[in-house]
Amino acid sequence: MNAVIRIVLLKELRESLRDRRTLLTSLVLGPVFAPLFFILILKLALARSVAAQDEAVPVTVANAAAAPNLVQQLRESGLTVTLRDGSDEDIRRWIADTDGLVVLYVPENFGERFTSGQPAAVMIYADGSSSRAEHHAARAQQAIASYSALIGGLRLQARGVSPAIVQAVIIDNMDVSTPSARATLLLGMLSYVILLVTLLGGLYLAIDATAGERERGSLEALLTVPATREHLIYGKIAAAAAMMIAALALVTTAIAAALDFVPLETFGMSANFGPGVAWRVFVAVLPFTLVGAALLTVVASFTKSYKEAQSWLGVVMLVPTVPIAIAGVLAVQPQAALMLVPSLSQHLVIQGLMRGDPLPASWILLSAASTLALGLLLAWCAGRLYRREAILGG
Amino acid sequence: MIRVDGLTRSFGAIRAIDGVDFEARDGRITGMLGPNGAGKSTTLRVLYTVLRPDAGSASVDGINVAHAPLATRRAIGVLPHAAGTYPQLTARENIAYFGELHGLSGASLARRVDELVAELEMADYADRRAKGFSQGERVKVALARALVHAPKNLLLDEPTNGLDVMATRALRALIRKLRADGHCVLFSSHVMQEVAALCDDIVIIDHGCVVASGTPGQLLAQFGAATLEDAFVAAIGDARGLE
Numbered sequence: 149m150n151a152v153i154r155i156v157l158l159k160e161l162r163e164s165l166r167d168r169r170t171l172l173t174s175l176v177l178g179p180v181f182a183p184l185f186f187i188l189i190l191k192l193a194l195a196r197s198v199a200a201q202d203e204a205v206p207v208t209v210a211n212a213a214a215a216p217n218l219v220q221q222l223r224e225s226g227l228t229v230t231l232r233d234g235s236d237e238d239i240r241r242w243i244a245d246t247d248g249l250v251v252l253y254v255p256e257n258f259g260e261r262f263t264s265g266q267p268a269a270v271m272i273y274a275d276g277s278s279s280r281a282e283h284h285a286a287r288a289q290q291a292i293a294s295y296s297a298l299i300g301g302l303r304l305q306a307r308g309v310s311p312a313i314v315q316a317v318i319i320d321n322m323d324v325s326t327p328s329a330r331a332t333l334l335l336g337m338l339s340y341v342i343l344l345v346t347l348l349g350g351l352y353l354a355i356d357a358t359a360g361e362r363e364r365g366s367l368e369a370l371l372t373v374p375a376t377r378e379h380l381i382y383g384k385i386a387a388a389a390a391m392m393i394a395a396l397a398l399v400t401t402a403i404a405a406a407l408d409f410v411p412l413e414t415f416g417m418s419a420n421f422g423p424g425v426a427w428r429v430f431v432a433v434l435p436f437t438l439v440g441a442a443l444l445t446v447v448a449s450f451t452k453s454y455k456e457a458q459s460w461l462g463v464v465m466l467v468p469t470v471p472i473a474i475a476g477v478l479a480v481q482p483q484a485a486l487m488l489v490p491s492l493s494q495h496l497v498i499q500g501l502m503r504g505d506p507l508p509a510s511w512i513l514l515s516a517a518s519t520l521a522l523g524l525l526l527a528w529c530a531g532r533l534y535r536r537e538a539i540l541g542g
Numbered sequence: 543m544i545r546v547d548g549l550t551r552s553f554g555a556i557r558a559i560d561g562v563d564f565e566a567r568d569g570r571i572t573g574m575l576g577p578n579g580a581g582k583s584t585t586l587r588v589l590y591t592v593l594r595p596d597a598g599s600a601s602v603d604g605i606n607v608a609h610a611p612l613a614t615r616r617a618i619g620v621l622p623h624a625a626g627t628y629p630q631l632t633a634r635e636n637i638a639y640f641g642e643l644h645g646l647s648g649a650s651l652a653r654r655v656d657e658l659v660a661e662l663e664m665a666d667y668a669d670r671r672a673k674g675f676s677q678g679e680r681v682k683v684a685l686a687r688a689l690v691h692a693p694k695n696l697l698l699d700e701p702t703n704g705l706d707v708m709a710t711r712a713l714r715a716l717i718r719k720l721r722a723d724g725h726c727v728l729f730s731s732h733v734m735q736e737v738a739a740l741c742d743d744i745v746i747i748d749h750g751c752v753v754a755s756g757t758p759g760q761l762l763a764q765f766g767a768a769t770l771e772d773a774f775v776a777a778i779g780d781a782r783g784l785e
Contacts, residue, residue: 162631166631369687372620
């Protein structure tokens with residue numbers, strides 16, 4: 149490596165590592181807390197869906213005496229039945245007083261119609277604007293419908309008719325997603341986290357080494373040393389890339405460690421993010437650090453102050469997520485041409501690895517080569533920018 | 543030895559310097575005096591190769607600054623107008639960084655930094671981080687890094703800006719010492735007293751042109767003035783920017 153590039157690289161890293169605030173945002177908050185936060189949310193979401201399945205659904209039955217068998221059936225379906233007598237008005241009041249309450253009202257003539265084989269009506273009262281009540285009402289409806297189907301079937305059998313005759317079409321839902329693929333859908337956000345945290349790792353160094361250096365008034369002195377400006381800026385880009393590589397290593401490790409604590413297997417999902425995959429993800433994203441470092445450096449070089457650089461880079465950080473978002477909306481499948489798009493290609497490679505279905509080696513090489521090419525192009529642009537006199541600002 | 547011939551540089555429609563000529567010799571202190579905006583900094587910036595001239599030429603020890611910027615930079619030490627330091631590095635590390643970029647390393651670099659720390663009386667804060675430094679301490683660090691490669695020629699842009707009396711005196715003493723060691727010192731100032739107290743040769747610049755130059759004695763004779771202040775006023779036509 150060129151001596152100047154090495155000297156600048158080491159100096160920028162030394163400065164960044166000494167600045168507690170930079171260190172905290174670049175290498176602690178992003179790489180460690182982002183995955184933890186993400187996984188906490190994931191865990192909460194999973195816990196909620198389990199709770200929703202196993203939850204005892206409370207149903208209040210008014211005038212239960214008219215339909216003892218139906219009430220028994222509700223109890224057997226796992227509903228917690230409370231008996232309480234009241235009129236239509238009373239029921240409306242109960243619901244207004246108790247959030248999420250579902251009331252089943254059995255009319256007086258239920259037993260009479262039921263025994264005579266006519267359709268017997270029941271009323272379900274629930275507040276449709278409450279998602280909890282809606283959910284409970286649906287469970288009650290399900291239980292009643294299966295009771296109705298059971299009794300209907302028995303009646304047909306009693307008349308010598310097969311109950312199957314009333315089922316012209318039946319639906320069987322076949323879920324063909326593999327457990328791993330289902331998890332990947334849920335964990336699809338992880339490649340965003342990885343790419344963003346990687347960029348964040350070099351953000352402060354990139355600002356500090358360009359806009360910061362100019363604002364502090366040390367740039368002019370730096371430009372009077374006997375080194376070409378390209379080498380100075382390459383050193384700064386290399387330093388930002390080094391910070392990004394550190395952030396990337398930390399974030400992949402943190403994700404691998406944190407996913408151990410999510411009981412994905414109990415949902416029939418497996419997250420393919422063991423040490424082997426973490427290492428491959430790290431290698432696959434490595435070329436992206438050059439693009440990120442050079443991109444942030446180029447943009448920060450245009451800005452006049454540290455503050456301006458911060459606000460610009462906040463927006464620029466999102467640029468690499470745009471192709472991923474578009475691809476997500478269009479549900480594109482991995483293909484060779486997409487490997488030419490940096491950030492999207494890393495996203496697809498990560499997805500493939502997590503799905504346990506790695507992309508072809510030639511595609512991965514294509515991704516690395518195209519990303520590196522863009523990184524070198526951006527670095528060259530940064531070098532050109534630094535050759536301009538206007539870089540001094542003022 | 544610095545020679546400037548017909549140096550011209552414009553920024554858009556504004557001609558910042560327009561045919562500046564002068565010479566700064568070794569073993570002498572040359573002061574560029576002029577009001578703010580006269581073109582002093584632009585002249586220095588062309589000399590220390592961050593700006594290119596539109597016309598004319600400048601050389602340092604015979605090296606054409608526009609044709610051989612890297613060689614020029616090796617021959618000069620520069621204290622730019624904005625003499626910022628790296629806040630997370632110590633004074634010593636700030637100086638050593640520039641030493642490394644000038645190709646020094648290892649024991650010889652450490653020795654050179656020690657020398658500068660002693661010479662500039664920076665021992666008290668040499669190993670402290672620069673973030674809490676006073677203006678005077680910062681200027682010394684900036685000066686030390688300009689001197690780290692022992693350049694023959696020194697370009698100082700308003701070096702006493704923001705310094706208190708003691709720091710200014712210390713800086714003057716140092717500049718005199720550099721002269722005694724045979725260095726060529728060129729500095730700019732808009733402060734009359736500064737130039738009068740220090741300079742062997744004075745170049746008065748106004749509106750991008752040299753309006754008068756010579757030793758203090760020559761200037762007094764040329765304008766028939768009793769004091770340098772009168773000579774300065776006579777040279778630029780009024781008392782703008784005089785301190």
